[in-house]
Amino acid sequence: MADSPAAERTLAEDEVRELVRTVSPRLASLPLTRVAEGWDNVTWRLGTDLAVRVPRRELAATLIRHEHRALPQLAMRLAAAGVRAPLPVVAGAPTSTFPWSWSIVPWLPGEHVLGLPRHRNTAWAGQLASVLSALHQPAPDDAPHNPVRGVPLRSRDDSIRSRLAELPPRVATPLAALWEAGLDAAPAADSVWIHGDLHPGNILADGDRLVALVDFGDVTAGDPAYDLAAGWLVFDAEGRHVFRRATADRYDEATWLRARAWAAAVSAILCHASDDRDDLRAVGFDTAAELISAAGSPAP
Structure with missing residues (x-):
């Protein structure tokens, strides 16, 4: 693997909160803490039970859409087998200020x-x-x-x-x-x-x-x-x-x-x-x- 690719888009806390506000003013009022940054996404913990996954490059937005497409079919199947999956609570769409798909998902314990x-x-x-x-x-x-x-x-x-x-x-x-x-x-x-x-x-x-x-x-x-x-x-x-x-x-x-x-x-x-x-x-x-x-x- 090469070095981690540079972020093509970086959102500050207030920008992530505004993104959440476009789908739920109530959720936007919850505590928001940046917890992880990978090759593709930045993860913010939202309150105690949720997380926001925000792509940091355009390629990752495609992967987010794959999750939006597949997890509604797969999460229940996995749950029946005894494990959880990050089924999106919100399948976030692009906004006037952020051009890519994003997600609010459960914060999974473990x-x-x-x-x-x-x-x-x-x-x-x-x-x-x-x-x-x-x-x-x-x-x-x-x-x-x-x-x-x-x-x-x-x-x-x-x-x-x-x-x-x-x-x-x-x-x-x-x-x-x-x-x-x-x-x-x-x-x-x-x-x-x-x-x-x-x-x-x-x-x-x-x-x-x-x-x-x-x-x-x-x-x-x-x-x-x-x-x-x-x-x-x-x-x-x-x-x-x-x-x-x-x-x-x-x-x-x-x-x-x-x-x-x-x-x-x-x-x-x-x-x-x-x-x-x-x-x-x-x-x-x-x-x-x-x-x-x-x-x-x-x-x-």
């Missing part, structure tokens, strides 16, 4: 898994498997399209090989072998709803319970193997065993080979995370170690 020891995640590995089984259902023809998430591996071959080439050979060589095994596996038979960005920073847990999946900007119709790469991004060997065993009747061996290949690809990408994202770079190298140590086993 602890980000990013940075937690992997062994703690085993407790909810089976729950995540159930949630993904509920999510991975056929998507309609007009579902959001993401050109790089959940696509056939072959279409990303040149890009991923260039990432691998930038890693030390002791890491690049075994990851390349896993990527090639995924290329050789049978392609996905169906296109289903996928989260599209299922790494530890987008998973919330509360002790031994999975409580929420967040940041659905990359939601798309595609290969479920892309989400199943979480088996290596999130879990240790025991957790992966639980995760796969819980989906034994849902995904075939070819799907898991593609999932492992996607995990190798995401690992290579995260290993090059920018200097301001040491946490993601750590996930990249830790995932590479998990993949390499498990390479001799047929199960994830």
Whole structure:
């Protein structure tokens, strides 16, 4: 990853409050605190139960619209499986002073898994498997399209090989072998709803319970193997065993080979995370170690 892209639009607190006022004077009177800034959005906590997600660049406004489109269909499905998603309370439209889509969403309780020891995640590995089984259902023809998430591996071959080439050979060589095994596996038979960005920073847990999946900007119709790469991004060997065993009747061996290949690809990408994202770079190298140590086993 390159350095975080510069913001194309930055809103001060009073400007965000005015944006909220266009949809609800009552909500605009609540306390407003800036809590996070990512590549795509700035998040402001609104009162105790809500958050405002404001794009910081035009590309992110498209991702916000994807959430507006998909989450009304998916949030109830995920809730039935026991987890929450940031279903917009307000699907904010462009205004006379702000040109992009934006959202007011629930403030979801829980602890980000990013940075937690992997062994703690085993407790909810089976729950995540159930949630993904509920999510991975056929998507309609007009579902959001993401050109790089959940696509056939072959279409990303040149890009991923260039990432691998930038890693030390002791890491690049075994990851390349896993990527090639995924290329050789049978392609996905169906296109289903996928989260599209299922790494530890987008998973919330509360002790031994999975409580929420967040940041659905990359939601798309595609290969479920892309989400199943979480088996290596999130879990240790025991957790992966639980995760796969819980989906034994849902995904075939070819799907898991593609999932492992996607995990190798995401690992290579995260290993090059920018200097301001040491946490993601750590996930990249830790995932590479998990993949390499498990390479001799047929199960994830």
